[in-house]
Structures are given as structure tokens and as C-alpha cells.
Amino acid sequence: MIQPAASPPSAASLPGAAAARIRWLAAPTSAAWLEQAIARPDLLLIDHAHCERKAAGVALQLMFRYPGDDALAAVLSPLAREELEHFELVLALMACRGIALRPLQASPYGAELTRAVRREEPGRMLDSFLVAGLIEARSHERMALLAEHAPDPELRRLYGELLASEARHFGLYWVLCEQRWPRALVMERLGQLAALEVQALLAAQPADGTVRFHSAGVVQDAVASS
Secondary structure, eight states: OOOOSOOOOOOOOOOOTTTOOOOSSSSSSSHHHHHHHHHHHHHHHHHHHHHHHHHHHHHHHHHHHSSSSSHHHHHHHHHHHHHHHHHHHHHHHHHHTTTOOOOOOOOOHHHHHHHTOOOOOHHHHHHHHHHHHHHHHHHHHHHHHHHOSSSOOHHHHOOOOOOOHHHHHHHHHHHHHHHOOHHHHHHHHHHHHHHHHHHHHTTOOOOOOOOOOSSBBHHHHHHOOO
């Protein structure tokens, strides 16, 4: 079982590839994923751009789904803007490198997590927040690994500069949960969805077999012991 912090997660530095841990996550990313990511920085940048745009879309979708919740809009509107700013930042770096944004075969990871969201309220809202937070947490963890280990200084700088905001994003989803439900209920459901997140990641191989930000690669021993 994972142990969320008593307060929203922080952007603390991670110790290393195999041992990197984020409190929301039930198992850390493997060194094998990191090796694949380092070998294909072009694909990772394209996928990163798509991920930032999708994250903005998730925040906007939640605002449209719950239009009467002013407190929710006050949090998610600036979050969506920041995700789009990150999208533009990645696009700018890609343009400097002569990399065009193009469609990629998506990893099934996001779709698998979305299927776990309950259909009835209020469970739907809670699950939507937790799934969005888990995806942000995994992104933060992998950016931290790249910021530490990528051989390209420009990419290390890019991922390093995004770490604080990515940590804040999954922290915001945690706060939204705590403002609306008892902590024990949130932690119980988070534990269930975190286990599902790992299982989704174990099988998250794109059809073309190449790397994505959320493609397969977690430490199997940690899965068994979590």
C-alpha cells in the first residue's frame, strides 16, 4: 500500500533511476524505460507535447462537466493554461531541432486508467481527480529521471525546469480530493487506483513498440511487494 503524505506532495529530488519513488505511485519506473527514453529523445519530445495538450484537455473537461463548481474552476483554469504553456515550450524546442509535431500511436495507459473511473457520482468525480493526479505523478517521476540522467544538457534543463510545476499539478488534484471527501476514503480509493495504474503501465506498449512517456517500464519487485 502506498503512503500519501499528510500534505500535498512536494517536488523533492529523486534518488536514482531504479529507486525513484513518488508517494502517489505504487511502484517506481524501471531503468529499462529510462534507457529506451534516452535512446529516442525525438519520440519522447513529440509524445511529451501530446501529453501536455491532453493534460490541459482533462482540466477543461472537468470544468465543463462540473460548471457550477466555482472552487474547481478557480484551480483548473490556471492549471489548463499552464499545461498549454508547457505544450508551447516543448513545441518551441522541437522546432529548434527540426522535429515536427505529428500523430503517434498512443500507449493504452491513459485509456486503461480512464476505464477504471466509476460512472456514478460522487465516485466519478473522486476517481477523475485521482486518475488525473496519478498520471501527473508518473509524468513528474519520469521527468525527474530524465532531468538527472539524460545525456543531452538541453533536455536535462527542460525536464528540470518543469519538475516544480508538475509536482504542483498532482498536488492540486490531491487537494481537490481532500476538500471534498474524508481522508480515509480518499486514501483507500487512491491505493486501489494506484495498483491499477501500475498494472496499466506494465502492459502499456504502443502498437509500434517504441517508447512513450507512459509506456511500459516499472520495477517488478516493487509491484510484488507494494
